[in-house]
Amino acid sequence: MQRFRRRIELAGQQDDQGGQVRAVLEDDFHHFRVALEHRGGVVTAVRGETPRHPFSACPGAAPELNRLAGMRLDGVANSVTLYTDATQQCTHMFDLAGLAIALAARGDPYRRYDIEVPRHVEGRSHARLWRDGAPLLDWEVDGSTILGPAPYAGVDMRKGMARWALGTLPTGEAEAALVLRRCALISLGRLKDIDQEPHAHLTGRCYAQQPARAPQAIRIVGSTWDFSARPEALCLDDQAWLRDFSDSPLPTP
Numbered sequence: 001m002q003r004f005r006r007r008i009e010l011a012g013q014q015d016d017q018g019g020q021v022r023a024v025l026e027d028d029f030h031h032f033r034v035a036l037e038h039r040g041g042v043v044t045a046v047r048g049e050t051p052r053h054p055f056s057a058c059p060g061a062a063p064e065l066n067r068l069a070g071m072r073l074d075g076v077a078n079s080v081t082l083y084t085d086a087t088q089q090c091t092h093m094f095d096l097a098g099l100a101i102a103l104a105a106r107g108d109p110y111r112r113y114d115i116e117v118p119r120h121v122e123g124r125s126h127a128r129l130w131r132d133g134a135p136l137l138d139w140e141v142d143g144s145t146i147l148g149p150a151p152y153a154g155v156d157m158r159k160g161m162a163r164w165a166l167g168t169l170p171t172g173e174a175e176a177a178l179v180l181r182r183c184a185l186i187s188l189g190r191l192k193d194i195d196q197e198p199h200a201h202l203t204g205r206c207y208a209q210q211p212a213r214a215p216q217a218i219r220i221v222g223s224t225w226d227f228s229a230r231p232e233a234l235c236l237d238d239q240a241w242l243r244d245f246s247d248s249p250l251p252t253p
């Protein structure tokens with residue numbers, strides 16, 4: 001059976017003055033990297049890379065990540081949405097930057113999320129998430145609605161879920177739940193041939209989908225890959241970059 005898969009890996013190092021985080025994300029539709037520097041509890045620089053992306057405009061979003069420079073480290077990954085406008089960012093690099101900032105705030109050296117969503121049958125599927133190799137979340141979903149288990153039953157992933165999760169769940173679980181929400185919704189893209197769409201939709205929800213930019217954000221045909229039977233390939237090409245901080249690509253603050 002076809003399955004949508006995503007892997008997110010983050011690695012960090014720091015001392016009393018500051019540090020760095022490197023973060024990677026790969027799934028059927030995307031492959032992004034984010035590198036972060038921080039000093040004195042404040043983000044000093046952020047850089048994005050786009051090895052594989054769905055639209056020609058996506059790489060232009062990478063410099064926008066540096067709008068996060070000046071933000072204080074925050075253990076809530078979603079706090080990036082309070083600091084700068086998410087609609088002017090690549091959704092996935094922005095999510096990755098938030099996770100990197102939260103990792104730095106916690107002082108953790110590593111985190112990994114693995115997500116699997118089997119192809120929907122009559123609108124239904126199971127969305128599963130593992131954190132650092134251990135199973136954490138398993139939802140039955142119908143379209144954008146979580147059917148169970150409690151306390152997620154009845155939550156609409158498109159309507160106010162971030163507010164609900166951050167106000168209801170422990171911080172670590174809320175982070176994981178919002179990671180899984182993103183994947184559960186993206187996985188619906190597997191139900192159509194997106195290579196038939198000539199350019200980004202004019203929704204205004206992200207950098208490439210801004211109305212002034214979307215008609216020129218041309219679909220990269222063939223950029224969708226299938227990891228159904230090869231989850232071990234996710235982020236495989238990122239391993240050396242992820243852990244080698246000796247040649248920091250970021251500007252010195």
